[in-house]
Amino acid sequence: MKPAYRVRLVVNALNLSTALGLLLAVTATRRSGGPRLHSAGDxxxxxxxxxxxxxVASAFTVGNVIILRGDAADLPARPRLLRHEARHSTQYAWCLGVVMIPLYLACAGVSMALCGDWASFNPFERLAGLADGGYDRRPLHPFRWGRR
Structure with missing residues (x-):
């Protein structure tokens, strides 16, 4: 494992974002007896x-845990999505862990106001790679107060 990924692993363990991701995986997945966790490497x-x-996303990341709606074993067949979610994991390390969640939500709200899409003008999604995450970049829409 590259040193940068080791740092990300340790920082996300210390800032408790990975613990939150594991808690979500255990409480919100379909499996009886908890989730089946797979290693994605790094x-x-x-x-x-x-x-x-x-x-609503088909995949999202909390700390070093990538959570999917579908089968976890299918992610290696989608390397672009894996890279996108890995970048989000690194963002958790940069943003002091769970602090990223309200920051992400605020940026998603601004993006929705600017273009009607949660991702296009969200810096977290843009830095993770819109296309890799399966997002299309929408154009900026001017505010239309009182006009239809």
Whole structure:
């Protein structure tokens, strides 16, 4: 494992974001007896079978844990999505862990106001690679107060 990934692993363990990701994986997946975690390499874990309706994404990351709606074993066949989610894991290390969640939500709200899409103008998604995450970049829409 590269030294940068070791640092990410340790920082996300210390800032408790990986612990939160594991808690989500255990409580919100379909498997009886908890999730089946797979290693994705570079210190990342993958859990499948996420059930709650929020977030709407097919995959999301909390700390070093990638959580999927589908089967966790399918992620290696989608290397671009894996790279995108790995970048989010690194963002948790940069943003002091769970502090990233309110920052991400605020940026998603601004993006929604600017273009009607959660990702296009969200710096976290842009830095993770919009196309790698399966997002199309939408154009900026000017605010239209009182006009339809």
């Amino acid at each position: 210190g990342l874990l993958v859990a499948g079978g996420y059930r709650p309706p929020v977030p």
